[in-house]
Amino acid sequence: MIAVAALRRPARSETGDPLLLTPGPLTTSKSVKEAMVHDWGSRDAAFLALNRQVMERLPEVVHGEGRYVTVPMQGSGTFAVEAMLTTFAPKHGRVLVLVNGAYGQRARRILEIAGRRVVLHETPEDTPPDLAAVDRILAEASEITHVFAVHCETTSGILNPIDDIAAIVARHGKRLLIDAMSAFGALPLDAREGPFDAVAASANKCLEGVPGLAFVICLREALAGTEGQATTLTLDLFDQNKAFEKTGQFRFTPPIHVIVAFHQALEEFWAEGGVAGRRGRYSDNARVLIDGMRALGFRTLLTDALQAPIIATFHTPEHPNFDFQRFYDSLRARGYVIYPGKLTVADSFRIGCIGRLTAEDMRGALEAVRETLIDMDVDLAGAR
Numbered sequence: 001m002i003a004v005a006a007l008r009r010p011a012r013s014e015t016g017d018p019l020l021l022t023p024g025p026l027t028t029s030k031s032v033k034e035a036m037v038h039d040w041g042s043r044d045a046a047f048l049a050l051n052r053q054v055m056e057r058l059p060e061v062v063h064g065e066g067r068y069v070t071v072p073m074q075g076s077g078t079f080a081v082e083a084m085l086t087t088f089a090p091k092h093g094r095v096l097v098l099v100n101g102a103y104g105q106r107a108r109r110i111l112e113i114a115g116r117r118v119v120l121h122e123t124p125e126d127t128p129p130d131l132a133a134v135d136r137i138l139a140e141a142s143e144i145t146h147v148f149a150v151h152c153e154t155t156s157g158i159l160n161p162i163d164d165i166a167a168i169v170a171r172h173g174k175r176l177l178i179d180a181m182s183a184f185g186a187l188p189l190d191a192r193e194g195p196f197d198a199v200a201a202s203a204n205k206c207l208e209g210v211p212g213l214a215f216v217i218c219l220r221e222a223l224a225g226t227e228g229q230a231t232t233l234t235l236d237l238f239d240q241n242k243a244f245e246k247t248g249q250f251r252f253t254p255p256i257h258v259i260v261a262f263h264q265a266l267e268e269f270w271a272e273g274g275v276a277g278r279r280g281r282y283s284d285n286a287r288v289l290i291d292g293m294r295a296l297g298f299r300t301l302l303t304d305a306l307q308a309p310i311i312a313t314f315h316t317p318e319h320p321n322f323d324f325q326r327f328y329d330s331l332r333a334r335g336y337v338i339y340p341g342k343l344t345v346a347d348s349f350r351i352g353c354i355g356r357l358t359a360e361d362m363r364g365a366l367e368a369v370r371e372t373l374i375d376m377d378v379d380l381a382g383a384r
């Protein structure tokens with residue numbers, strides 16, 4: 001039965017903005033944004049102390065304290081991925097790139113531009129890497145020095161089996177480089193269990209800072225062996241780290257306000273219980289969202305076993321009245337910003353579960369979806 005949707009006040013964040021149900025930039029807390037209202041000198045002791053605190057604690061997120069060092073990189077997440085790949089992949093090595101989405105493809109492109117040789121293992125966007133095939137490739141191709149994997153491939157929201165990948169890579173004596181951009185801080189990654197040389201992430205995903213700073217957490221002894229390997233001046237992690245060791249300072253202008261906001265975001269991250277706390281809240285968000293969308297008649301791309309609690313991909317309904325732009329605009333008017341799909345194989349859209357959002361926000365979003373379907377005269381659940 002179709003009821004007429006009642007008009008309600010649009011949902012808003014603490015600062016009166018629409019809620020971002022996206023893979024980032026995300027909705028952040030008011031206190032994180034408020035941290036940015038001051039000016040700091042980039043060589044001033046107060047800022048340097050704060051920056052040091054940010055860098056020092058990050059390896060704890062992956063249980064790498066002592067053995068790993070954080071090397072921050074100005075820019076978006078891709079800057080950190082490019083810095084990691086072009087610093088760690090040696091000129092005469094070869095990198096096995098595991099691809100099941102756009103971010104694996106991007107890594108391949110970065111390596112090719114840098115003139116690094118690549119071997120691809122590609123699976124469809126809804127399929128994790130074939131571990132037996134990875135094992136075989138590593139056994140046969142002795143010139144492979146490094147393996148690159150994406151922890152949560154945000155293209156679909158799929159959770160790749162990073163611990164199993166790490167175990168296989170270690171068994172073959174190869175080195176692992178991880179893009180954990182959309183997973184870091186919410187999905188467990190343990191350097192004691194599954195060894196890796198470096199993991200790239202950013203301030204503005206599950207750590208709920210603002211965009212503009214990325215970082216690579218590097219195994220100290222592996223980073224020490226990368227001198228002279230980088231293909232650019234700006235993205236040279238060895239050099240960036242050397243400057244920190246020598247002066248405690250960035251080589252080039254740091255995004256000061258972003259770092260101060262990140263410091264506040266990390267305080268809130270630890271206060272929420274670190275990875276366990278954040279994973280708990282995002283898992284609740286994802287559960288409410290996915291169950292609710294299915295009840296409304298939408299189909300997820302992934303089965304629950306493959307779904308990370310980060311972002312969910314839904315097939316675009318084939319109903320003749322369903323129009324994605326109208327759907328998007330109507331949700332936006334109700335205070336919820338969603339994301340178009342990025343799949344190559346199917347028409348889809350995505351709804352994110354990360355950022356300063358609660359299960360209550362997800363229930364609000366579901367109500368907005370329900371009202372929008374009514375407005376568009378699309379009855380998906382009834383049509384099944």
Ligand SMILES: Cc1ncc(COP(=O)(O)O)c(C=O)c1O
Nearest residue numbers: 023076077078103154179181182
């Ligand atoms: C897994 C993954 N890698 C890399 C990136 C690139 O990050 P950015 O868009 O900040 O450059 C993203 C962005 O969503 C991502 O999800």
